[in-house]
Amino acid sequence: MTTDMHAPMDMDTPLLTAESLTKFYGARLGCRDIGFELFPGEVLAVVGESGSGKSTLLKLLSGQLEPSGGRVLYRMRDGVTRDILALSEAERRFLFRTDWGFVHQHAELGLRMGVSAGANVGERLMAVGWRHYGRIREEAESWLERVEIDPSRIDDRPTAYSGGMRQRLQIARNLVTAPRLVFMDEPTGGLDVSVQARLLDLVRGLVADLGLAAIVVTHDLAVARLLSHRILVMKDGRAIETGLTDQVLDDPREPYTQLLVSSILQP
């Protein structure tokens, strides 16, 4: 049994809808009243400095945190839109290993460091029922190539990989089941600048080729500029400005966004 990875997609219905998402940690505000629609193939960047609520938002959107108010709707592969909080744990896990990806800033959190690269990429396939070693390995090899890792290193553990390679491996591990939505948390954080450029270029190409929708949390406006179609600027837990990425970065309206844009080297 393999899952159908190429169900037809309705491009004009939102894939994910956030409605007035609010999160309080006790009395402290995580984020407040965030709402947007994400369509298939769209990349949304969530930018803001640390503490602005962007990581909270990412956790709410991916169902890893329960909101204090509001809800997240997701259109499943069968076309039915569901409230992700109403999903059972089994459904949520299934979503996470088929139709969703999650790329962590620290690759170690998204990889199994104790098993080979091939097993890391193959795990999702085995989880959805692939039972042919040769085919799993072939698929893993082709994904390693796609993320520019020499397939001859398929049996190495990620502990033997560089930071950039680990991040690329994490991406391959996530994309192998052809998810429609990928969450990325500071995907280039902690990498050298030259390594960052290569990774961004790779991600940009994969997102375009696969028609992925993505929500990318980053404090780096250059990452947002390169990867995203739309941008959501967060400050103190609120979305203060949103729009086309180049519009918000080239013609920022809010004082904070102007400060953000003016305080970096031109991306």
Place this chain on the structure above:
Amino acid sequence: MTSHPTASGYNFAYLDEQTKRMIRRAILKAIAIPGYQVPFASREMPMPYGWGTGGVQVTAAILGPDDRLKVIDQGADDTTNAVSIRKFFEKTAGVATTTHTAEATVIQTRHRIPEKTLGPDQVLVYQVPIPEPLRFLEPRETETRVMHALEDYGLMHVKLYEDIARHGHIATTYAYPVKVEDRYVMDPSPTPKFDNPKMNDCAALQLFGAGREKRIYALPPHTKVVSLDFEDHPFEPTKFDHACGLCGATHTYLDEVITDDAGGRMFVCSDTDHCEERRAEGHRGDLLGEAPAEIAGAAE
């Protein structure tokens, strides 16, 4: 068959009746949900963990005065561990003991399943060191329990994948994971995979006790037990190139035994009772005449 006087001052089979009742409840639940690990309040036993405290507690809970107990370790009745446990129940329960598989009503084992096919009137009790098959890749107990609950078993195949990637074949030879009744993945630890097929559709009740880990699980009679594998790397029980040096058997699990300090060695059945029985029936292995008495055993 022998019967033994009970040592005074002990309750029947050492454990108090409340504890036995608690363990029986866990066993009943385990039987009701084949392959599911039921937590139980494992007691301190008068032997160290790793010496079969889980199996001993299960045996103590199910033993009755009319039972005949057999205890084996690595298939043999005469190893230290097997002898100690047998003596323990002789002393505390006064039950009859035996080394003959066919005569036993309760068989406690570490590692092996007897070669002789078990029947509906028998119970096989396994001593289990690590009951959790997912632990190899997921150390968090909270997470492995959720994985069992959700039948989230991709990880098991990750383990087998790693085996093939590293060794060219599934190199796991014992504690080889099985799926029970198409539902729970179970670790037959530390039974050799040679014995995995015997677990399937077995007429006897199979109980597993892990003392240190405080878990009991079970396979009711005639349960479907399938060893995990890949389509292109199917499960294969261990095969031996040799026949038993003593009884000439070719379809039994063999132990390699060093016979001298000059490199001499031989292969003999690990199931001593089965081997002796075959020899009594007249089967003879190549080395039967030459084997030292310590190996050939009492039958010679």
Place this chain on the structure above:
Amino acid sequence: MTAPLLDIRDLAKTFTMHLQDGLVIPVVSGVSLTVQPGECVVLGGPSGAGKSSILKMIYGNYRADSGAIRVAAEDGETVDVASAAPRRVLALRRTTIGYVSQFLRVIPRVPALAVVAEAATAFGIDRDDAERRARDLLTLLNVPERLWSLPPATFSGGEQQRVNIARGFIADHPILLLDEPTASLDARNRAAVVELIETKKRAGTAIVGIFHDDDVRERVASRIVDVTRFAAAAA
């Protein structure tokens, strides 16, 4: 008279500089103009008059404070860029509005030929046709063939500019915005760009352009709109 492809009504734009105590810089106001198929409207006026801001508003890169930018979209509907949802604007950029600046946003590691062809495949032109068009354009713009397989990051400024022009002209967007594409080109390449613009006009493309050099302006303009009259009216 055919319907205009682009119809701008009473467009206004100011910049509020919050980092400079909320200083309000008026850019343009009362901008109204229409562009017919096959027409090349050149925006005139001194630098700082808001020519480039108008182009960027049409492309959706700058936001308009008020007014409308009505574009005949490929699906037959009229879309107001000034108020359209972001994804509608993105769709317009893919299917309807092309934009050529003088600067190439360099994509690392992608060879020049692919950089150019990609703009055509993104528009929906098949791969073979896209590559053929890319070769023709790079030849016309005198980019040496030995460079085609190399990433433009290493090219000279002039070479990068010509790769960018090829990229901007390869697709068949019904509306084309040209932001000083001929700046700092030599006479031969300027002539090549003029030829490209004439071809687009003949094909019915509606063009709005800014050209700093009078010679090119005179040759391509269907008419010239002096932007200072919009700037003067700004509050």
